[in-house]
Amino acid sequence: MxxxxxxxxxxxxxxxxxxxxxxxxxxxxxxxxxxxxxxxxxxxxxxxxxxxxxGPCIFKLSKQGNKFKDISNQFMSSWKHENKAMPEIHTIYKIFPEKQIISRYNNYRDYIESLRRLDGRPFPKGDGRVMTKGNEQRRFHGTRMKCLLGIQTDTLCPDMNCAVCRIITEGYKLIYAKTSRFKYQKFGDGIYFSSTSSKSDDFNKKSMKYYNGVNYKVMFLNKVVVGRAFELTQEKRTLTGPPINYDSVVGEPSALLYYDELVVYDESACIPQYLVVYELPKLPNRRQ
Ligand SMILES: [Zn+2]
Ligand SMILES: [Zn+2]
Ligand SMILES: [Zn+2]
Incomplete structure (x- = not known):
């Protein structure tokens, strides 16, 4: 080399x-x-x-490549729910969003950086790592899918209700967060991410597809501008934005919250990077 x-x-x-x-x-x-x-x-x-x-376009990563290994490692090592068997990765797409969406994200990150000056600062909780511009983090997001992207086709579908294809095409939209498909959201009307893949797996039940005897699900890996994060150890369902002088809300694992969550309230603060398509383990065959 x-x-x-x-x-x-x-x-x-x-x-x-x-x-x-x-x-x-x-x-x-x-x-x-x-x-x-x-x-x-x-x-x-x-x-x-x-x-x-x-853009937008998507490309399958080679299973032999370093990027594939890097992302599968993040997915596997952050699969923490003991009650859910570890899935197997089927395909990973690299996503290249439309250039306006990329520049909107970059501008937002630079704006937050100019406001907070985070680049190079150590994380408050130590371990020696330092923040990058805007405190950018790589986080998972689970949502619903209507088509068989990554399973039977490599082509995005036009269905307005296919959140996976719409996020790849148009980026994240707050309007979908507000007309929530959940009864309530723990930290109000925002866009939710987690560093725990098995946590994001709670939100993508409607991406599950049964095809040729296998159950598949999909999940995004994204870049998120965390900026200055406001930490909560319990729910606050009425939030419509981060508290003043903060850029995001982080749900910290506690007695009331089992796994970490990150919420941003600005569409420009997040951008999809990869789509992970995974196979759910088959239930063990019953003994004859
Ligand atoms: Zn030399
Ligand atoms: Zn080339
Ligand atoms: Zn679709």
Missing amino acids: LNSLWCSKQCRDITQNWKSMVKTNELCLKCTQETTYFGKYFCGEDCEEWVNEN
Whole structure:
């Protein structure tokens, strides 16, 4: 991987933009012919620009690739409900939203960063990690699906009630959060995420599809601008936004809440990155 450009990893790492000089052995998502540059999904500017101009589009990640492993690790390691058997990952799509949605998200993140100055600051609860711009986090979201995306087709459907295809096409919409399909929402009218995949799995029962003898479900992995988070250890159903001087609400696991939840009240604060399609384990066969 060092190629012959550098004598050592140290020399490589001090070279500006070294990543744009090194190719991986993974194939470009767009052309699937050439290999990608380090940390990129594409073989070069042509493929990258085509996707930027033609979003929304989705591409299946190769099961052998590092990105697939990275996301399955996050999904598996955060599957914590003991009463739910660990699923198996069927497919992961990388999502490239429409460019207006990407710039809306980036602008919001930069705005929150200018307000809060979080980049490089340590997390309040330690462990040595530092925040990135806007305190951006990778979180799961479960919702309903009408079609067989990832199961029988790679094409998005036009059904207005297919939340999965609508989120990929239009981004997250507060209007769906307000006309809630749940009786109530713990932290009011917002868009809900979790770092616990098995928690988001509570919200996507209506994505379950039975196909060729297997039960499938789907879940988004997203980027979310957390900004300055207001922590709650119990429900507050009447919220319509974060408290003043905060950007999001975090439900902390406690006696009353079992798993973490993150709520944002601004559509610009979140953007879908991956769609994970997973297979529910079959019930063990009854003994004959
Ligand atoms: Zn050297
Ligand atoms: Zn390419
Ligand atoms: Zn659909």
